[in-house]
Structures are given as C-alpha cells and as structure tokens.
Amino acid sequence: MKVVDSDNWSWFLFEHEGYLYLDANCNISALGYTYMIKLNEEELEAYRNSGREYLDKLAHDIHHSVPIAKDTNSIYKDRDVSNELSKPATEAVHVWRNNSDG
Secondary structure, eight states, X not given: OEEEEEETTTEEEEXXXXXXXXEEEEEETTEEEEEEEEOOHHHHHHXXXXXXXXXXXXXXXXXXXXXXXXXXXXXXXXXXXXXXXXXXXXXXXXXXXXXXXX
16 A cells, blocks of 8 residues: 555545545544545546545545444445555555655
C-alpha cells in the first residue's frame, strides 16, 4: 500500500494491489474516526475527470452522511474497509511522511 495523495486532516488516497482507496477523516460530535472505501468505477471516473476536487467532495459526502451511525441512510455504510486495511494504511502514511520530510 502507498499514499498517492493527501489533503492532510481531510483525506488520504491510497493505492493497494491495483485499487484506489479514499480514507476520509470524519467526526460525529466529539468522536473522530476515519472511514476508508475502495473507489468504485463511477468514483474512479469522477476522480479521473476532476482530480482532487472530486476527492474533496467525496470525503465531504462521506463525512456528512455519517456512515457509522446506527440509523444511517448513508450510501457508504457497507463499504468501510478500514479494519482490514488500517495497519498497511498507517505504515504507508509513516513512509510517506518520512519521505516528505527528507
């Protein structure tokens, strides 16, 4: 896994095994959390067409849909891959930050 792009404090875009994943920084009241989804074909096309502007919008949409809420109607609620990919994502961010500092 590697970091492709980031809007620090808002989202990270990762590449892993040929797929792109957006990790959105979200919060609900005092609870902060990240929510990572694998980009589907429609999202990939929008990203290819609009780049970071689209990722900003997607992260915003994920955050405001509150996909972790019990009674949510979020279209992202069943797409979270954070648990499976949190360790490689954290390692990728560390590598990316170390390389960015040097």
